[in-house]
Amino acid sequence: MFLGNKWRLLRQKVAAAVALSILGLVGCGASGDSAGNGQPVDCTAPGVTDTEVKAGLLFSDTGATSSGTLGFRAGVDARLGVANAEGGVHGRKIVYSWRDDGSDPHLNLVGARELVESEEAFGLLEGPAVAAGSAQYLAGQDIPAIGLAAEAAWNDYENMFSWFYVAPKSGSSTVYGEFVRGQGGTRAALVTSALNPAVQAFQQQLGASLQAAGVQVELTVEALNDVTSFEALAARMKAANVDTLAGVLFPDVLAKLLPAVRAAGVKLKAVLVPFGYDQRLLAQLGPALAGTVIYTTFVPFEAGGPTHRAFLKAMQTYAPQIQAPAQDAALYGWLTADLFLHGLQAAGPCPTRQAFVQGLRAVHNYDGGGLLPGPIDLATNRGRSSDCFDFVRVSDDGTSYQPLEPVMRCGRPIS
Known part of the structure; x- marks a missing residue:
């Protein structure tokens, strides 16, 4: 569904990698993996420990829009399961606490506050229904939010990321x-x-x-x-x-x-x-x-290929309760978690929320590992209509x- 640009030239990739490394160092401040004297120091961002990064999962487990959310959460579990089995991001496993927003914008805000303030979630993975309820609160705290942008509120905030905007600002x-x-x-x-x-x-x-x-x-x-x-x-x-x-x-x-x-x-x-x-x-x-x-908004399962096979295998391994894994809700959950992992990678070895947002906005060729029709530029896609x-x-x-x-x-x- 996205602009079908080809992969960047090698030197562009190297330049981007260097830029992201710099962002990671800036995000660490005085608390990177070492303080410059060979002595390891702790990262201080909420939800970040030496071994884990805690995310928040906020979605409609009940209510009018809950019919597809079992698959959405399963897709999140599958993607994080694969990442954690491979050692996580910068050596940290990704775990999450979750809340049910009941398909209600007010409960979405309540759930977001609980995940951020009580559970110390570093960032939120959001279901596609009523994320507008917490959008302004999360933006005010500079807390990353990832999900399918099914509401107009996703257009308005720099901290909110998606691979597809259902209701872009114009055009x-x-x-x-x-x-x-x-x-x-x-x-x-x-x-x-x-x-x-x-x-x-x-x-x-x-x-x-x-x-x-x-x-x-x-x-x-x-x-x-x-x-x-x-x-x-x-x-x-x-x-x-x-x-x-x-x-x-x-x-x-x-x-x-x-x-x-x-x-x-x-x-x-x-x-x-x-x-x-x-x-x-x-x-x-x-x-x-x-x-x-x-x-x-993704390459059909019937097209086959190694990425689809990896997705289906991961669903069988980490979300066996979903007996028909080839469904859009599960893939939306997978892509939501995948974007979160990209943000953590871009934020560097000592991530902060600011470095996450800046780093993920600097990703110019995200394609969901081959699941999207073509690569997208996260620096420019916010609030824009998709063409593919x-x-x-x-x-x-x-x-x-x-x-x-x-x-x-x-x-x-x-x-």
């Missing part, structure tokens, strides 16, 4: 519209399952992308289970001569809308959504979702995901 990308146009779509219905500010912002980006590609947006509506008449919505789509369905649609809602659309005789050339890439869903909803195209995604399609019988060719598609920024 869009031609990638969505170009895909729909390539499928023959010309008239679209934008349908959403949750009208929060972040989703509204993304819907505007999606609409701008479609319009830029010559796809007319005929309907913009909300669809909710137990509220929406899907037959009536399908009739509206039929009357508007819609041939494209797109938007932030949850799989359970889409699985009710698509059969109604088919029954109404609407001939869809493109169905494009960001959610639903999870093998468990196929067993439950596969036939209803047939033909749906999902754009992913991988695309998979639910097979006609609803039993499998089929990567489209080309799997990775990139667009151009729209101001």
Whole structure:
């Protein structure tokens, strides 16, 4: 999903490594691995001991947005398990305490305060639901926060890091519209399952992308289970001569809308959504979702390769309770933990929170170890729309995901 720049030249890598080393030394102040006289000294940052770095894990274990969080935590466990088995970062194992924010922004703030002030967490790994609740507090304390940026608050704070911004400050990308146009779509219905500010912002980006590609947006509506008449919505789509369905649609809602659309005789050339890439869903909803195209923020599991095999092996070893590890929530947890590890590495042998933030912002080619479509520049990606995604399609019988060719598609920024 990210800018597809190639790896930097060797001398650029060396220069970056030297810069990060300097940042690490600055972060240590007078308390590096040694004081210059060969005598080891202790690091003094909260959560940092001679043998461990303590993180905080804050996510929605309960509440309205908790359905995918078991996989998210398992992905964190798997990535940290691999890192600790390899000796940790600068010789320190990474451990964590956790809190449940109950899908509530207020409880998110309460949990963040407890992790920072009672548990002395060095930084936080955040679930994708209600991190906005603690964003201002964490920024005021210069505490690193890592996660999938599903809310607009992630755009605003230098201490918050992500590989993907769902609701960037402004702009869009031609990638969505170009895909729909390539499928023959010309008239679209934008349908959403949750009208929060972040989703509204993304819907505007999606609409701008479609319009830029010559796809007319005929309907913009909300669809909710137990509220929406899907037959009536399908009739509206039929009357508007819609041939494209797109938007932030949850799989359970889409699985009710698509059969109604088919029954109404609407001939869809493109169905494009960001959610639903999870093998468990196929067993439950596969036939209803047939033909749906999902754009992913990571390389599909069907692509295979050593990085995916390493991920699946780690899930089996450190999170065996997840019997379907090839799921997006688990990979989001893995990438969240992986970015945290990169920040610790960049912060040097005696990490401080300031050195973590400065060092991670100086990483210009993060690719999740090969799990992302292309490398991203953490110095410039905050609050910006992504231009590259991988695309998979639910097979006609609803039993499998089929990567489209080309799997990775990139667009151009729209101001």
